Amino acid sequence: MSTEAPAAAIRDQVHATARLAREASISLATATRLAKDAALLAAADALVADTDRIVAANELDVEAARDGGTGEHVLDRLRLDPARVAAFAQGVRDVAALPDPIGEVVRGSVLPNGLRLTQVRVPMGVIGMIYEGRPNVTADAAAICLKAGSAVVLRGSASAARSNEVIVEVMRAAIEKAGLPADLISLLPSADRASATELMRARGLVDLVIPRGGAGLIRTVVEESTVPVIETGTGNCHVYVDAEADLEMALAIVVNAKTHRTSVCNAAESLLVHRDVAEAFLPRVVAALREHDVVIHGDAAFQAVDPAVTEATDEDYATEYLDLEISAKVVDSVDDAITHVRRFSSGHTEAIVTASARTARRFTLGVDSAAVMVNASTRFTDGGEFGFGAEIGISTQKLHARGPMGLTEMTTTTYVVEGDGHVR
Template sequence: MKDQVHSAARRARIAAATLAATKRVDKDAALHAMADALVDRTASILAANALDVETATAAGTGENVIDRLRLDADRVAAFAQGIRDVAALPDPVGEIVRGSTLPNGLRMQQVRVPMGVIGMIYEGRPNVTADAAAICLKAGSAVLLRGSSSAARSNAAIIDIMRDAVAVTGLPADVIQQISADDRSSSTHLMQARGLVDLVIPRGGAGLIQAVVEQSTVPVIETGIGNCHVYVDADADLDMALAIVMNAKTQRTSVCNAAESLLVHKAVADAFVPRVVRALQDAGVTVHGDPAFCDADADVVAATDDDYATEYLSLDISARVVESIDEAIAHVRTFSSGHTEAIVTSSLAAAQRFTAGVDSAAVMVNASTRFTDGAELGFGAEIGISTQKLHARGPMGLAEMTTTTYVVTGDGHVR
């Protein structure tokens, strides 16, 4: 397996050298060809996906996981449109990040350049296959895609279609390659292919991410789990707060930007807690609450610290009444995964205090946590949400998939 992974990485390096010198018009043509081919061959993708879903269902896989795995024509069309959206974005390669003329006359420019070869290790979601391929190609890098065995047929179908489309446009098909999920060691060989692979990005559950961070010898951008909070402040519009909580929790539960914890200021608790509990329960959500929430309804389950630390990815939410905004911030900093937090308030001072006090990749003011998404923020399809602090943080779009080179131009300068 090591030989297979390293062989794929070597082919990727050759393809990446060609891609790095490719003009935007040609990269965009390849992206449009990929999107069109995925739509045209939707039936073959869905046939492969049906087998993956059938296998997962027979194995007793949870519905929230199957939801991330399952494709339909609309979902295929959506990630194909995501590829077109990436094509419409400016090319990050060649962008001048900063530049100046030094006192000695040297002209210095920091320029975005491709990363080279990027390895993706991810779970369950076939749309990641298309998103990652599109972003890496536009950013000038080859990508090695190691999805989970549960989505192996779906991923293979999507990758084969994209490779065929890329080749038709004249670019090397090896800018997109699948790493087999038949052997678990393939992940290890990919994340330890230092010198062949320039960057590894894990995307999935806490176990996968931790394993890659701890075992990789290739640099890693850590995409974290989403234990996201909504805090309803003393100065909140309660109608707005209810709408935001319900959207953040129930619009789609199996995604990392879904809300998993609710905090309510005591000043509005009497008015808001019974109302939000009733609405959540009507939507099928189990509330795991502190005594104040338990007093509001007999069906509220008593919460523990484990509940407050949990990314449910299901119709469950932890909840607590807090004495102050400072207590809310302290709770978030204790239990958050650093993904996304939201405050609902009409107070500018409270909003500023909250955004400065929490330490997360994204903070929403009077908006749902569900907006932490590359497409929603105008980046096109994203490759993941980074919860680390080095190089990239938050939704990772095209710019985050590049590195930089300093180009210094002189006129016979010597030091």
């Protein structure tokens, strides 16, 4: 009895929160773009105004996580400062500036019998977000869901509980003052795993669940959820340096993709180099990566360049390091590179550096990932960089969204059929 009562209480809390969210979403479905944008701009201003309070709460989260032995790369994802608060507040403004997807006509036609058929974008309804660390996701998800006409029920990690509570409190107050229901943005308690479990099983109350975090979290949600899920995958991203690559360009791209920010899913985790340029390129890229304190797990060719390179295993090639580590291998052809990527990639982002348009096309068609960069860093796979505004996540599955998910991906469609007394 002692274990069932708390579980029942959490289930009741999650269901009550979802019901309030659904009621709020009904009024939002018919709200004008002007009303939604005004609420988002008010929320962005409020986040900036309350920066000190948000950062103070975050400092407590970071301190607790550090005391608990959390690694620095994870602390980096958790940490907020005034610049990061300003950045996600600007992301909210960017979403407000985007076109409203609701009501957009996807396609239309007049059928042979005279019926007028139109497919239009409509809101999802209630979206559940289950995510780890990164309190900026709280603001991003809330903004995207609101602009796309849906309510959002957020379930962040315990490590960011204080940060998330303040961010949600600030945004709820701001949108309510602007005339929209506060329950469009809700936050579930994160101290008990049961709140996440109940959210992913609230079928009928929640229309869609999006997990965002490590492989374990995503796998759990995909396997246990009874609510439809969009899988945001991990980022085991590759950079392939082709035989026809500009090696100066390749060096800059590899260093940026690996070291610009290691704790994000679009950072490079594996390097592939064509054998024809290995002799010229390996000493340079190994030295550059070592200069940035990157630990390299490589094959015999890389080990021959620097004895500090450890022998790479299949486990290394399959690992998303999220740290200053990279796996590396010399390949005989673009087809060998494609084979390696297809075996070990998580389907997030791959990059090729080459002067050959034909080779680039072969690689982009062959690797089967959500995003493929040609002569550019993997770090560009991002909703903001793609011009979508803030993103809610990067989908590595194929239904119904793939790649960075912005406003359009957070909608579904309705068929509107207009007739003149037609009967069948």
